[in-house]
Amino acid sequence: MTTLRDPSPSTVSSARHAGLLSALVLAVAGYQINATMLAPALPDVIERLDTTSGSAGLAQTLFFLFAAIGQVTIARLSDHVGRQRMLLATLGALIAGEAVCALAPNIGIFVIGRMLQGVSSGTFSLAYLILHESLPPRRFGRALGIVTAVNGGIAGIDAVLGGMVADTVGFRGIFLASLVLTAGATAAVFVWVPSTGVPSTGKMDWKGALLLGLGLTGILLALNEGSDWGWGSPGTLVLLLGGLSALALFFRAEGKTRGALIDTATLTSRRVWPLLLTTVFTLAGVFGMLNFTIPLLTQSPEGGYEVSATLSALLFLTPASALGIVAAPIAGHFAPRIGWRRSVLIGLLGTVVAFLPLVLAPRVPWVLFTALATLGITYTGYSLTALTGLAVESAPPDKPGSLPGINGACFGIGSSLGIAAVSSVVTGVTTDGAPTFDALHTALWVSAGFVLLALVTALLIKPSPKTGEREVTTIR
Incomplete structure (x- = not known):
């Protein structure tokens, strides 16, 4: 399997590059804030829809489950119908899901809306493919870092706003705000994203x-x-x-x-299957912790710090997202030079180190704050950028949407698995009433176990040949 690309000049001028990148950032942000803004509002969802933490966890699990399905299906379908057309359709599904959740009278309808929103996670894979096909390698690395940084949130602002909205008008306001953003993103994609040719022939x-x-x-x-x-x-x-x-x-x-849909021969490669497992375990470890355990730990009156949703987001979710915005473009800049696999290992080693104080001293607020801020660099910055870049560069040239789509699906699978695991642990350990500290602490250890598994599988990723990855980055 080769990763060499066509050495022709960039098909996008500087002005078009700026417009293209802005449109793609808006598109992925439209999806992402439906994950990050809702995290601090989970207790409000539970209260207003008269449901339980288990049902709220199910809604989150299905959101990321359908994200996994959407990633692999939408990326591969775009090989047949075109990137821009598929991106516009995906944003349409997101708008529908936001409207359903904003108007949901009960948890059942809310879950349906979350599933529709989850499918739209394909915006990430489509954005990566569009950038890869439009930009030279060095520009691609930096642009990839910028788009990937959104995967951790919008510099933490979204999490803070989510907490503020939850404390004032309730969770429904989050979906109304995200609907407005998604509508703007749809217009930007229509104007700035080119309608390119179809990479593949045949049927879906x-x-x-x-x-x-x-x-x-x-x-x-x-x-x-x-x-x-x-x-x-x-x-x-x-x-x-x-x-x-x-x-x-x-x-x-x-x-x-x-x-x-998936080239099974590609999956047997030592450059592929360990990469996919690494993505699953990384997301399972960090995402489940950030988007389920931490909001409950910091807001719980019995098992945690008993702070408001706004303060929880500001102190414990914002730092990781804000630092990720800075670290991800840096990771994208250096990864083509030092190698995408090496960047994956750097990010995961740092993530393991950051988890140690998180699981050893979760009762100490400043320790929790420092550990989560560090994850903004190691996880949001390096790990997510490097995992995505390695998947895009390693894709078979005749099926460019296959491996990024599969790896994107692994983001959703990992997120869903992580939330399902910690939700089950919290529900199982808690005997009655609100989650206890012991239940939430056990959930943190489960997340740490996933991160350790990610490091093990990352070490199994086969390095690219001497004429492979590094040559791709200098061919132009």
């Missing part, structure tokens, strides 16, 4: 998309609901076995399908 593998969706849904729902239903209950076993069976059928069908 809808059978593969259906089997993959069923498989992931069954497994992650079983993980999320197992602690409530019982791990040996019929419902849990049906979901788990059904999901595993669907995935088995998926991989069997993909090997026989022309133009398959």
Whole structure:
């Protein structure tokens, strides 16, 4: 598998580059704030919709589950119908989901809206592909860092605003604000993102998309609901076995399908499967902690600091996002020079170090603040940028949307897995009422375990040959 690209000049002038990058940042921000702004508002969702932490966790799990399905399906579909057209359709689904959540009368309708929003995570994969096909390598690295930085939030402002909105008008205001942003992003994409040619011929593998969706849904729902239903209950076993069976059928069908959703031969490469596992474990460890455990820990009157949603976001969610905005473009600048794999390892080593005080002294606010701020550099800055860049550069040239889409799906799978895991732990350890400190502390240890697994799998990623990754970065 080669990662060399066409050495022709950039197809985008400086002015068009600025407009293109701005439009793509707005597009991914439209999706991302639906994740980050809602995190500090989870207690408000639970109260206003008269539901439980388990149901709120399910809504978050399904949001990221459908994000996983959307990433791999939308990226591959764009190979057939074009990047801009698919990006506009994805933003349309996001607007619909925001409207549903803003008007939701109960948790059931709210979950439907979250699933629609989750599908729109494909904006990230589409943005990466558009940049990769439009910019020379060095510009691509910096632009990739800027777009990836949004994956951790909008410099923390979104989390703070989410907390303020939750404390004043309630969670519904978050979705109304995000709807306005998404509408603006749609207009920008229409104006600035070029309508390019279709990279692939043939038909979309809808059978593969259906089997993959069923498989992931069954497994992650079983993980999320197992602690409530019982791990040996019929419902849990049906979901788990059904999901595993669907995935088995998926991989069997993909090997026989022309133009398959996922190239199974590519997955056997030592440059690919450890990368995908690293992405899953990294997101499971950090995202579940940031978007579920930390809001509950800092706001809980019994098990935590008992601060407001606004103060929780300002002190404990904003630092990681704000520092990520600075660190991600730097990581994107240096990664093509030192290698994307090496950048992955740098980010994960730093993330493991940041987790140590997080799990050893979570009762101390300044320790929690420092650890989360450090994650802004190591996780939001280096890890997310490097994992994305390595996936884009390693994609098969005849299926450019395949590996970025799969890796993007792993972002969603990891996020969903992490929230399902910590939600199940908190629900299982808490005996009655609000989550206890012991339950939340146990959830932090679970997240740390995922991060350690990510470091192990990252070490298994095969380095690129001497004429591979480094040559790509200097060919122009």
